[in-house]
Amino acid sequence: MQRSLAKNLCHHLVRHQRRVPTPQNPCDVFINHRGIDTKKNVAGLIYDDLIRMKLRPFLDNKSMKPGDKLFDKIDSAIMNCKLGIAVFSPRYCESYFCLHELSLIMESKKRVIPIFVDVKPSELRVTNGVCPPREVERFSWALQEAKYTVGLTFDTVHGDWSDFVKNASDAVIKNLLELEREWPVQNGKTSRML
Numbered sequence: 001m002q003r004s005l006a007k008n009l010c011h012h013l014v015r016h017q018r019r020v021p022t023p024q025n026p027c028d029v030f031i032n033h034r035g036i037d038t039k040k041n042v043a044g045l046i047y048d049d050l051i052r053m054k055l056r057p058f059l060d061n062k063s064m065k066p067g068d069k070l071f072d073k074i075d076s077a078i079m080n081c082k083l084g085i086a087v088f089s090p091r092y093c094e095s096y097f098c099l100h101e102l103s104l105i106m107e108s109k110k111r112v113i114p115i116f117v118d119v120k121p122s123e124l125r126v127t128n129g130v131c132p133p134r135e136v137e138r139f140s141w142a143l144q145e146a147k148y149t150v151g152l153t154f155d156t157v158h159g160d161w162s163d164f165v166k167n168a169s170d171a172v173i174k175n176l177l178e179l180e181r182e183w184p185v186q187n188g189k190t191s192r193m194l
Helices: 002-019 042-052 070-080 096-107 133-147 161-186
Strands: 029-033 083-088 111-117 152-154
Touching (some): 042 083, 042 161, 083 096, 083 161, 111 133, 152 161
Parallel strands (some): 029 083, 083 111
């Protein structure tokens, strides 16, 4: 049933894109992750599954090209996305870029799906050595917000990869459908999708 809902959502998004052209092709889902830990497995598999469902996910190494300005492209993708996925891993908090992206997602009040891969939420902490002191409070706040959001967990050694990717993609579809239903209400319009 989720796959048919995904198909309906995709058809609606395609129709909407044709009606309202945008100067840049915004993504549906921004995938925030620590590349060294998850780019070639968790984040990459979720990206590929969302692409197969005709969604537009943003994953830095798949969505950017040589010459793109790192902060400009990533910050723009975050500001224009509908939903964020934060893939937390053991070394996630060692990355200034991960914490910056998470902070931007939270500050822009995007809905986020946290995914805890081989790490417990209680193990995630911002340390002073990773970022300038002025950013510690900002990053800590964003991390705390994400840790207290219902998400998914995955153990890469003992977990079922196929089930995990399916569950993650289903969570994305459910959230996008909810956002699609909420958008017309928030903007005083009726949805033609459902």
